[in-house]
Amino acid sequence: MMKLTQLGIVGALVGVLLLSMPGCGDPPEPAIEEPTGSMTTAAALTDAVAANPLPDFSEWWPIGDEFATLMSDAIVSEWTALAGNAGGFETVSDHATEYLDIVYQRDAPTSLVQDFAAKAFSTPLESGEFDALSYAFYRSAFDLIEANLDAYEEPLEAERRNFTRRVGQRAFATLEDRLGLELPAGLDDQVSFEILRAAIDSITTFLKQDGYFRDHGAFVFDVDVEHQGQRLGQPDAEFVDRLQTAGVAHALFEMGYPVILPSAVYLFATVGEAQHHSSRTVEELFARVGYVASETHDFDPSGYPPDMVVELWEVRRR
Numbered sequence: 001m002m003k004l005t006q007l008g009i010v011g012a013l014v015g016v017l018l019l020s021m022p023g024c025g026d027p028p029e030p031a032i033e034e035p036t037g038s039m040t041t042a043a044a045l046t047d048a049v050a051a052n053p054l055p056d057f058s059e060w061w062p063i064g065d066e067f068a069t070l071m072s073d074a075i076v077s078e079w080t081a082l083a084g085n086a087g088g089f090e091t092v093s094d095h096a097t098e099y100l101d102i103v104y105q106r107d108a109p110t111s112l113v114q115d116f117a118a119k120a121f122s123t124p125l126e127s128g129e130f131d132a133l134s135y136a137f138y139r140s141a142f143d144l145i146e147a148n149l150d151a152y153e154e155p156l157e158a159e160r161r162n163f164t165r166r167v168g169q170r171a172f173a174t175l176e177d178r179l180g181l182e183l184p185a186g187l188d189d190q191v192s193f194e195i196l197r198a199a200i201d202s203i204t205t206f207l208k209q210d211g212y213f214r215d216h217g218a219f220v221f222d223v224d225v226e227h228q229g230q231r232l233g234q235p236d237a238e239f240v241d242r243l244q245t246a247g248v249a250h251a252l253f254e255m256g257y258p259v260i261l262p263s264a265v266y267l268f269a270t271v272g273e274a275q276h277h278s279s280r281t282v283e284e285l286f287a288r289v290g291y292v293a294s295e296t297h298d299f300d301p302s303g304y305p306p307d308m309v310v311e312l313w314e315v316r317r318r
Helices: 042-051 065-080 090-104 112-117 127-147 156-179 190-209 236-245 261-270 277-289
Strands: 002-004 213-220 223-227 230-234 248-258 291-295 309-317
Touching: 042 090, 042 261, 065 112, 065 127, 065 156, 090 112, 090 127, 090 261, 112 127, 127 156, 127 261, 156 190, 156 277, 190 213, 190 236, 190 277, 223 248, 223 309, 230 236, 230 248, 236 248, 248 261, 248 277, 277 291
Parallel strands: 002 223
Antiparallel strands: 213 248, 223 230, 248 309, 291 309
């Protein structure tokens, strides 16, 4: 039996990962720099790394150009649209350089951020570089939201999560078109459920093939875990019935070495929110079918080994 623990060390990858975004438009011309967030310091990042080192990620692997391109479209588009952002990449570059130095003890390529924004991948990205880019853009985004909170309607924590959702929405829109995903009109029977599962499997397969998961990725509906002190058991065949009769059903998102696990853990440690690339993408998939779905709030990625990051999900009708 797998046990889902309450938040412990610093943890957050949650969902992670994923996803793509529509290829839309060229990157902005560098302009004035955006304000630097008060919580980003080398000391804070150094402390987070010391508290939860992840040596399994020190050996890098290649990231596919298709995934890198769709992520550039999604992340840069939403980052550029943030209130108070004049479009300059200086702070993002500083974050990436600092991150690569502290986490991987490597120097950042001179034009790493600019090339990512321009989708210029003459040399394929490596896993640690994408991890640093994700950290840098999200660190900048979270600080921009905090510095311009009067431009938003919800509290800081909610607006940061909203940013991750907007990136996930873009990612899903791109993947839906690129992978030719078919979605059911609802989840009322086994046929619609199998259509949904096939769409999610297509996404996780793409993520594995392009290096987002180094090892594997799977969204499963056969649940047997301990959660909040109680056993939670749900056979795969009962997912639809429980969703329709009880109004809630569960699933597990399993990821083997998700590429942004380090930066997600360290963002959560220093800011309290992480990217959730793949999770926010799958969340959008469920939303298109009429359901609210996401990982539980007490998920703790630091409680699992990097080759089996696990999220417990709740799925509810809107």
